[in-house]
Amino acid sequence: MKILLYFEGQSVIGRSGIGRALEHQKRALASVGIKFTLDPNDEDYDILHINTYGPRSISLIHRAKRLGKKIIYHAHSTEEDFRNSFIGSNQAAPFVKKWLVYLYSKGDHLITPTPYSKKLLEGYGLNQPIAAISNGIDLKRYYPDSKKEQKFREYFSLTRNQKVIISVGLFFERKGLIDFVTIAKKLPEYTFIWFGDVPMFSVPPKIRKIVKYDHPKNVIFPGYIDGDVIEGAYSGADLFFFPSYEETEGIVVLEALASQQQVLLRDIPVYHQWMENQKNCYMGNSIEDFCLWISKIVEQEVPDLTRNGFRTAQSKSIMEIGRELKAVYQKVLGETFDTAIYQRVIK
Known part of the structure; x- marks a missing residue:
């Protein structure tokens, strides 16, 4: 399999936790021998693993759907953690939630860092499978x-x-x-x-x-x-x-x-x-x-x-995260996957 990892707005949020999460994903996939690309123009991939929420992200999602690719949305953000951040964030939060739900609903499978954020997403009415997989640590x-x-x-x-x-x-x-x-x-x-x-x-x-x-x-x-x-x-x-x-x-x-x-x-x-x-x-x-x-x-x-x-x-090492991501990828592609690992992250 081959994964397209996509991260929009590197210059704006690259220093945030989300930015470091992308680096961890790259290392995690390499640790379990999964090929990946960062080039959004590369059409030779099986799964779009998308991390961000801007206009280029939604454009890439539409393109992936036209190409018949599977989509995994990595739900790093929620309405709750958007509040009390930037100027006007509290006023904008309900609209941000609607946007996030719209984007996340495009995924065939969702990944989010913790059981807590998984519970929040389920409360948004999202129906896709949601795996709780840590962003990991080097x-x-x-x-x-x-x-x-x-x-x-x-x-x-x-x-x-x-x-x-x-x-x-x-x-x-x-x-x-x-x-x-x-x-x-x-x-x-x-x-x-x-x-x-x-x-x-x-x-x-x-x-x-x-x-x-x-x-x-x-x-x-x-x-x-x-x-x-x-x-x-x-x-x-x-x-x-x-x-x-x-x-x-x-x-x-x-x-x-x-x-x-x-x-x-x-x-x-x-x-x-x-x-x-x-x-x-x-x-x-x-x-x-x-x-x-x-x-x-x-x-x-x-x-x-x-x-x-x-x-x-x-317990949240890069290699362990690689094994968990691999199980989700294989599940989405209909391949044989490690049932024990998948059940652990999906429960």
Whole structure:
């Protein structure tokens, strides 16, 4: 078989979780020997595996149908995770939902990252089979490396004893950015670093104000940073704190787990079934919860959960995702497929 992987708007959202998902798909397919192309003009393929939602995406879907190709829509987005992001996102959200339902209904099979997002899609009235397959994680890339950790500390001129809490995400209220800064004000003894970026004109004024100047001195917004510095930050910080209110998975959480870092999350439905408070992470629901957990984790007053977290990341390795994608592809093409794997992702 041969798969056409399609991703529209790389320059706009390529740095987001969806952008990294495409890279993971490429590696996952290569790991199980499945041929793929990224060229939308290539007609020699069996399945269109589409990741995005713009006008070129729908045009490619119509073309694939005319050619008699099978279509798998990768449902990375929902109405719920569109809210509280860009300017006007809440007003536009109901229309975005209608557009997403229209697009997703074109697929012969849907894939979405978690059982939670699968449940949301089923609530939209979509009737196709829906597989819950993680976006996966490249374990080798995020394995702790002392040289990368040193580059991270040098980049930010951190002292040996300076305690650091990091987060990674776009500048969205939904991501918990406001709470991140509020908590930093309450814990001035620690350094808080938020990695990520988004065009400032696209976010509400209150977010723009916080990022540009209305934050305490112990908060750093370095923008988008790739490579050794961010990878060193994941393992070299004292805590990964991700207070997001809504996710379809949260690739950055997998990256932190793979880095064998302590992880503190908001207790929201997307983590149910794979993240468990005080087992492979810590969870909170309020500013008070988070302040208490941060102090205890950073000062090593609670158990180290990094080993359990790493095991969770291992279960979502690139190769495992490759096997799961292969089972779905074979099912869609009417070929013999691994029933056990398919049943696991479809239930």
